[in-house]
Amino acid sequence: MGILEKIAAEMARTQKNKATEYHLGLLKAKIAKYRTQLLESSKTKSEKGEGFDVMKSGDARVALIGFPSVGKSTLLSKLTKTESAVASYEFTTLTCIPGKIEYNGASIQLLDLPGIIEGAAQGKGRGKQVIAVARTADLVLMMLDATKSHQQRALLEAELEAVGIRLNRKRPNVYFKVKKGGGLSFNATCKLTHFNEKMVYHILHDYKIFNAEVLIREDITVDEFIDVVLGNRKYITCIYCYNKIDQITIEEVDRLAREPYTVVVSCEADLNLDYLLEQIWKHLNLVRVYTKKRGEYPDFDGGLIIRNGATIEHVCHAVHRSLVDNFRFALVWGTSTKHNPQRVGLTHIVNQEDVVQVVKKK
Ligand SMILES: Nc1nc2c(ncn2[C@@H]2O[C@H](COP(=O)(O)OP(=O)(O)OP(=O)(O)O)[C@@H](O)[C@H]2O)c(=O)[nH]1
Numbered sequence: 001m002g003i004l005e006k007i008a009a010e011m012a013r014t015q016k017n018k019a020t021e022y023h024l025g026l027l028k029a030k031i032a033k034y035r036t037q038l039l040e041s042s043k044t045k046s047e048k049g050e051g052f053d054v055m056k057s058g059d060a061r062v063a064l065i066g067f068p069s070v071g072k073s074t075l076l077s078k079l080t081k082t083e084s085a086v087a088s089y090e091f092t093t094l095t096c097i098p099g100k101i102e103y104n105g106a107s108i109q110l111l112d113l114p115g116i117i118e119g120a121a122q123g124k125g126r127g128k129q130v131i132a133v134a135r136t137a138d139l140v141l142m143m144l145d146a147t148k149s150h151q152q153r154a155l156l157e158a159e160l161e162a163v164g165i166r167l168n169r170k171r172p173n174v175y176f177k178v179k180k181g182g183g184l185s186f187n188a189t190c191k192l193t194h195f196n197e198k199m200v201y202h203i204l205h206d207y208k209i210f211n212a213e214v215l216i217r218e219d220i221t222v223d224e225f226i227d228v229v230l231g232n233r234k235y236i237t238c239i240y241c242y243n244k245i246d247q248i249t250i251e252e253v254d255r256l257a258r259e260p261y262t263v264v265v266s267c268e269a270d271l272n273l274d275y276l277l278e279q280i281w282k283h284l285n286l287v288r289v290y291t292k293k294r295g296e297y298p299d300f301d302g303g304l305i306i307r308n309g310a311t312i313e314h315v316c317h318a319v320h321r322s323l324v325d326n327f328r329f330a331l332v333w334g335t336s337t338k339h340n341p342q343r344v345g346l347t348h349i350v351n352q353e354d355v356v357q358v359v360k361k362k
């Protein structure tokens with residue numbers, strides 16, 4: 001029995017009550033640690049499949065993840081000018097095929113990928129390479145076959161979860177910093193119902209962390225705390241896209257369509273693809289800002305597409321590489337400022353539809 005199986009067996013034996021809750025928390029910390037070691041040891045072996053290191057391009061990246069033959073390539077061929085081979089047999093696609101979607105003035109990179117199967121996280125099929133690409137995406141488009149069992153979604157989620165991808169969840173609100181000395185400083189700004197300071201102490205001990213500052217600002221679970229300690233988690237938005245709805249009943253379509261983060265489509269019958277694009281755009285949370293020159297009106301036809309949370313520095317980079325070096329200040333009109341215009345520095349965060357005028361050094 002491998003170490004992971006041993007721990008899993010012990011977890012199954014451990015009954016869930018107050019006394020064992022504690023024990024379970026520590027076990028989870030151990031599992032997370034071994035998983036990380038497993039992932040890291042496999043990284044050293046060169047496993048980069050050809051065609052998988054596609055350059056990032058455009059304003060955002062969307063990765064198509066799903067079991068074989070759910071219609072990923074069919075979707076890519078529908079939404080972009082790129083043709084990716086479509087066939088009724090599984091594993092038609094063997095590498096990463098990029099396509100480009102032009103939407104609302106933004107250029108979105110859509111990546112078609114090989115189908116993944118259960119056990120992908122452990123390296124079955126091309127699982128590892130596919131998941132590595134998923135980690136680089138701004139949005140995961142999880143494609144599911146509406147005619148198949150609903151279990152497929154949970155299986156895929158578990159595979160992504162196992163490699164530290166957190167779908168549709170936000171980063172836990174915790175301040176965590178490893179220190180050189182001073183022991184453990186622990187504080188919580190709210191009541192913690194899932195664990196206590198003693199548990200935190202033991203978990204950190206397990207990771208050989210003896211000096212740290214921990215400030216917990218929300219009632220998180222042990223798993224979420226472990227995520228914070230490991231620090232290499234990816235929090236990515238996921239849209240569940242059920243394809244082949246031409247093959248199921250209207251009642252079933254209705255039921256699926258009401259699930260959160262879900263879009264139902266038929267790539268072949270061209271059903272609801274415009275709504276899918278709308279949702280991709282919405283969940284990418286891209287921000288459009290307009291730039292203007294002194295004494296001129298902004299160009300409302302143009303505009304720059306940037307990520308949500310981007311600063312004036314990002315805006316400068318999007319305009320021209322050298323602009324930051326010559327930057328004096330910027331004037332901003334819009335909802336991110338108190339007065340219009342307001343004089344701001346490079347770290348100011350812009351809002352949707354802001355107008356920015358950069359004033360350069362003389
Ligand atoms: N009925 C129906 N069939 C579809 C639809 N979309 C795709 N298909 C069929 O599903 C099969 C698989 O499509 P692909 O696009 O190759 O699927 P894939 O997910 O890229 O498959 P792999 O690359 O092998 O993982 C093909 O026979 C398609 O014609 C749809 O909306 N309805």
Ligand SMILES: [K+]
Nearest residue numbers: 069087089092
């Ligand atoms: K296929």
Ligand SMILES: [Mg+2]
Nearest residue numbers: 072073092093
């Ligand atoms: Mg394919």
